[in-house]
Amino acid sequence: MDQHAQPSSIATLMEQMAKMTSQREQRELERALLELVSAFLQSDSIALYGVRYAESLPELKLLQVAEKDSQISPDSCGWLPAGDDARKAIAIGRDHRAPWEYGGHIWQVIYQKNNIIALLQIEHGPLTPDELGFLSGMVRIHENYLRLLYDAERDMLTGLLNRRSFDARLYELLDNPDYQHTLALVDIDHFKLVNDRYGHIVGDEVLLLVAHHMEQVLGAHAQLYRYGGEEFGIILRDEPQLAMTRLEALRENIASFNFPQVGAVKISMGYVLIGGQMLPANVVEQADRALYYAKENGRNQTCAYTQLLQRGEIAAQIPYEGDIELF
Numbered sequence: 426m427d428q429h430a431q432p433s434s435i436a437t438l439m440e441q442m443a444k445m446t447s448q449r450e451q452r453e454l455e456r457a458l459l460e461l462v463s464a465f466l467q468s469d470s471i472a473l474y475g476v477r478y479a480e481s482l483p484e485l486k487l488l489q490v491a492e493k494d495s496q497i498s499p500d501s502c503g504w505l506p507a508g509d510d511a512r513k514a515i516a517i518g519r520d521h522r523a524p525w526e527y528g529g530h531i532w533q534v535i536y537q538k539n540n541i542i543a544l545l546q547i548e549h550g551p552l553t554p555d556e557l558g559f560l561s562g563m564v565r566i567h568e569n570y571l572r573l574l575y576d577a578e579r580d581m582l583t584g585l586l587n588r589r590s591f592d593a594r595l596y597e598l599l600d601n602p603d604y605q606h607t608l609a610l611v612d613i614d615h616f617k618l619v620n621d622r623y624g625h626i627v628g629d630e631v632l633l634l635v636a637h638h639m640e641q642v643l644g645a646h647a648q649l650y651r652y653g654g655e656e657f658g659i660i661l662r663d664e665p666q667l668a669m670t671r672l673e674a675l676r677e678n679i680a681s682f683n684f685p686q687v688g689a690v691k692i693s694m695g696y697v698l699i700g701g702q703m704l705p706a707n708v709v710e711q712a713d714r715a716l717y718y719a720k721e722n723g724r725n726q727t728c729a730y731t732q733l734l735q736r737g738e739i740a741a742q743i744p745y746e747g748d749i750e751l752f
């Protein structure tokens with residue numbers, strides 16, 4: 426800790442707190458939390474790590490760092506197995522959510538929906554009761570805002586990302602194409618029949634289970650969205666050939682599952698490489714046309730827009746040139 430640093434005034438802290446609670450994006454919210462804690466504790470080094478589990482062992486990824494003269498860029502850091510101190514802090518954080526001092530650091534876990542998703546590591550000596558209370562309170566406020574952000578971007582029924590997040594992600598990908606991505610649209614076959622025969626609640630259960638299978642089969646390779654109704658969107662970090670293999674694995678996985686009460690449920694999919702299209706609406710339209718073809722030609726299959734085009738099965742799409750979208 427810097428012995429000569431002046432404690433921040435209440436006015437400065439309130440301003441920092443207002444800044445934190447005005448954030449609408451997770452990374453900005455985390456950045457503001459670090460600034461606030463840094464202003465209050467006058468610590469020379471604070472790091473925020475993301476936490477995930479690989480075969481029940483915690484792994485950490487540096488998300489944000491507030492450090493004097495730091496050369497570290499969080500963007501260059503990947504997931505690494507948690508060190509002994511961090512592992513201990515996470516284990517203690519499961520029962521004890523208050524800040525905890527160990528090995529010259531203060532550790533504080535951050536929860537989201539009963540899971541530890543992040544870990545604060547603050548270089549600091551033992552905290553006074555006031556400092557402990559402040560840090561604890563700030564982290565609770567941060568968690569409340571994380572929850573609001575989480576709910577705003579998710580679908581209530583399936584827990585997948587919602588349509589709003591889908592649109593935002595497509596804009597992002599078309600604006601900054603980094604490496605290849607594929608968009609697939611998924612539609613449950615004859616889903617109306619499920620609702621008609623077994624009722625809406627069973628229909629909801631089918632949607633939930635389909636989402637669960639998507640997470641199980643594609644979770645590590647794709648972002649999953651509930652696009653609307655019984656339709657899902659998948660953005661795969663793969664070129665179309667590999668995407669096809671993964672999508673077929675999903676289709677077969679769902680087709681072989683015995684859905685409670687309903688029995689067999691099938692899905693149809695259409696996909697396209699993201700890139701070169703002018704607007705998100707063009708990408709969606711291309712995937713949708715491949716999906717429509719799959720539906721019209723037997724269902725329970727996966728169709729590629731580009732292949733259908735090359736084979737002359739569908740006509741080329743006329744891009745929406747007049748569709749001016751201002752963002």
Ligand SMILES: Nc1nc2c(ncn2[C@@H]2O[C@H](COP(=O)(O)OP(=O)(O)OP(=O)(O)O)[C@@H](O)[C@H]2O)c(=O)[nH]1
Nearest residue numbers: 612613614615616617618620625628629654655720
């Ligand atoms: N249970 C439930 N049903 C939904 C939900 N959203 C949309 N649906 C139903 O999904 C069904 C979609 O039916 P259709 O668009 O006719 O398509 P389909 O029966 O799946 O037939 P194909 O797509 O042609 O194979 C309708 O019955 C909607 O009421 C939901 O959140 N829960």
